[in-house]
Amino acid sequence: MQSVVSAVVNWRSAISSTVFCRNFMSFQIVVMSVMTNLSLTVRSCLHWITELTTIDQILPVYFTAVAFLHVCYKITRNSLSDELLDVLATLCLQANDTRRCLNARHSSVLSLRQATALMKVVTTNSRTTVQLIEIELAKAYLHRALRCKDNDIDSIYCLANMYLAVLNYTTGKYQTATDHCTLVMRSRDHSQCRSHVVQGELLPKIDDAVDVASGLAVFSQYIQTSALNQQQRTQNITVFTTELFAHYLRNICLSAKQYHTSSTDGMWRYGKYFRESTEISDVLLFRSVNCTKYPENCQRLTVVREFAEPVTASNLDTSKLVQLLQQSAVEHLTTFRQLEAQQYGPVRVFVTTEFEALYAYKCGEYQRCLRLASDAVQTLIGAHPQTVEELPALPQLIQLIDDDVVSLIGLTVIIDPSRGVTERHVSISQLTLCLYLMTQCQIKLNHPVASLAVTLDFIANANAYLYPDSVLLTLNQLILKLIERKIKMRVGRSAFGGPGSRSQQST
16 A cells, blocks of 8 residues: 555656646747737836746746847847837846836936946956846947937036947947047037046946056045045045046047057147046046156047047947847856756756757857757657657747748748747747757768768657647658758769769869
8 A cells, every 4th residue: 555655646746747847838938929929018027027936936037038039039120119128127137116217218317327227237347248238238228318308418418428438448349439439529518517427436447547547546535534534525536527538538449449640639638628627536547648658748649530420329239239138048048948957857858058059050150059959969869759848939039040940930821820820830849959950060061971861860760759640740840851851952962973072072
């Protein structure tokens, strides 16, 4: 009786784990499907994060990855809207103030605050993918501040352009940084800029001169408060006047671009406006530059594109943001797979590198993709179909796949429009995806026929586990037929001395 009870308990435990794991897979498809039909908002994003955290700690990781891909899909089809920008800021900063996000869309001051909140996170030298995304988001918020109706305030206009110059300099866009500095210098009235200065604590690493000036300013404050028993200043001492810092940053941008001429513009203008400053950080920074980089003003920098065009919303380049979001999404999906394998490894066959292989293929890293895909195929081949993960081929994920598979999916929907209604009709198994990537990399790397023959055996093995009466696996069968056809065409060309054959290569 004890053996019977023990067997029943173990059976029920195994069944519950299997059912929960299947529900876990269904959840992944549902999340992606909901985002396909209903675009994310700040409120829905906060609701997702709050509810998923109470269910399982690894679910928000998957949600963040899919949300990044969703925003990429929306940006490439339209543009970066205010709603999507606030969604990304919510994901990165984990902020839960919906009202502040909504109000910031109509106020240059609040948009500037959102940008500075993001800049505080990326002041360290470490540059993770998420931190690089936060830099691009800070740029987007600064552009939003400039296109708000109240952007005619000189202090906001100058400060937004100054921070844009800093962020572009940090990411190596020296000409764009120079243009923003020029816009600050062309502003006629800087009287209001005294209340809005460049905060040293927000600046990422620029050069040693800025670090030295900030450090000496702090040390000077310490001397005044401790050694001389003076009352401590309440405001931040490590601040720079907007216009003076624009002169300084433009000079080092031009220096980085190696524009060296006999023009007397750069340091002369810097020195002229320096005499009007009352900030100790300005004094220390000018002194450092004047003594070390430009002794006796013997080296002058020419002015490039002196008449820079005013910044508008159309100047915001989102291509870098899309690239970073895709990269970060792959990193989150890989982390999610690893956490999933730790929890449900005993009841499923897990491969945690399929997204890495997919992204490596997209980036043209075919050797790395082939290695990752081959290892995955060796693990998955022969496994029962119900123990292999399914990936929903929905718009968020399709952007990572190449044109051949996208065209194949499109053809299936054109032939049978009802297939587009149920998202499970367009799912790809890990094994099918890895076999496709493996085949494509072998062809692109001109692998010998013997290597392709081994892949054909893997495809035949995979087909043995696909059931013709299963609607779910139809796309898998089509993809396997596609790569089988590709291999046979390649082998045929090699046999008859076509392009890619050994005889053709030796010639």
